[in-house]
Amino acid sequence: GQNIDQPTEMTATEGAIVQINCTYQTSGFNGLFWYQQHAGEAPTFLSYNVLDGLEEKGRFSSFLSRSKGYSYLLLKELQMKDSASYLCAVEGQRNKAAGNKLTFGGGTRVLVKP
Amino acid sequence: DAMVIQNPRYQVTQFGKPVTLSCSQTLNHNVMYWYQQKSSQAPKLLFHYYDKDFNNEADTPDNFQSRRPNTSFCFLDIRSPGLGDAAMYLCATSRDQGSLTYGYTFGSGTRLTVV
Numbered sequence: 001g002q003n004i005d006q007p008t009e010m011t012a013t014e015g016a017i018v019q020i021n022c023t024y025q026t027s028g029f030n031g032l033f034w035y036q037q038h039a040g041e042a043p044t045f046l047s048y049n050v051l052d053g054l055e056e057k058g059r060f061s062s063f064l065s066r067s068k069g070y071s072y073l074l075l076k077e078l079q080m081k082d083s084a085s086y087l088c089a090v091e092g093q094r095n096k097a098a099g100n101k102l103t104f105g106g107g108t109r110v111l112v113k114p
Numbered sequence: 115d116a117m118v119i120q121n122p123r124y125q126v127t128q129f130g131k132p133v134t135l136s137c138s139q140t141l142n143h144n145v146m147y148w149y150q151q152k153s154s155q156a157p158k159l160l161f162h163y164y165d166k167d168f169n170n171e172a173d174t175p176d177n178f179q180s181r182r183p184n185t186s187f188c189f190l191d192i193r194s195p196g197l198g199d200a201a202m203y204l205c206a207t208s209r210d211q212g213s214l215t216y217g218y219t220f221g222s223g224t225r226l227t228v229v
Contacts, residue, residue: 004156033218042204042220043157087156101147102218104156 002026004105006088011111012078020073020108022088030091033102034062034073037085046086047073075110083112117141120205120221127195127228135190135224137205143219146188148180149204151223157204163188192226200228 003025012018024032031050035043049055049064049071061074073086085107092103118139127133137146144165149157161170163182177199179191192199205221 040202040225042202042223044220045218101159101162103159106156107154109154 002090002092002103004088004090004103006086006105006108008106009109009111011113012075014078014080014112014114016078018075018078018110020075020086020088020110022071022073022105024069024071024088024090024105026090026092026103028093029066030093032062032064032071033089033091034060034071035087035089037087037107039084043087078112080112080114083110085109118205118207118219118221120203120224122224123222125224125226127192127226129197129228130194133192133195133226135192135203135205135226137188137190137221138186139207139219140186141207141209141219142185143207143209144185145208146182147206147208147218148178148188148190149206151202151204153201160190195226195228197228200226202226 006022010018031048033048034046036046037043046060047055047057047062049062052064052066054061054063059076064071075082087107088105089102121136147162148160150160151157159171160174160178161180177193181189190203202223202225204223206218208218
């Protein structure tokens with residue numbers, strides 16, 4: 001089966017750093033994604049990790065450890081506009097029947113306070 | 115330059131009245147997906163098309179059907195909407211089985227209200 005866990009909610013102060021953890025247990029692994037989703041809108045792509053290590057992209061970084069089934073998304077220099085839900089998603093098996101199917105975690109709602 | 119377009123953005127339908135949501139793409143991606151996302155929950159995959167091949171998730175209710183008449187268009191039909199079907203419906207596309215470095219491409223979603 002597929003199981004992806006992330007905290008439900010986090011609060012941080014503008015200008016600070018927040019780390020959102022994600023643990024997963026999936027049948028097959030072909031990559032882990034982080035998406036940002038503002039209320040009432042579609043998810044937007046933030047990052048993709050397939051190899052162990054840290055991927056840095058501006059204020060956002062994502063880390064993956066395949067052996068531990070663990071990832072985190074690091075948001076630096078928080079801005080008010082970063083208040084949103086952050087979804088961890090894993091691509092499991094990859095074949096014609098599965099396509100590139102993503103299984104999503106429940107999302108972490110981040111609230112940035114002034 | 116919208117790449118995955120969902121219409122309408124907001125849809126209100128009556129309990130039990132069939133409704134169709136549409137998705138079109140200009141990316142020429144051969145895989146298209148429909149996800150259901152209820153408030154404060156994770157998106158849940160309903161089904162996907164790999165080219166013309168339809169792949170249904172095991173727990174998708176029979177009330178939900180899909181059609182893909184060509185590469186560019188995919189439709190979600192809800193035969194008899196219930197109050198529990200109120201949700202955001204997300205269409206997404208991907209290219210073959212290749213690298214997803216840039217992830218799925220999601221449409222803007224259709225928010226369905228059932229009255």
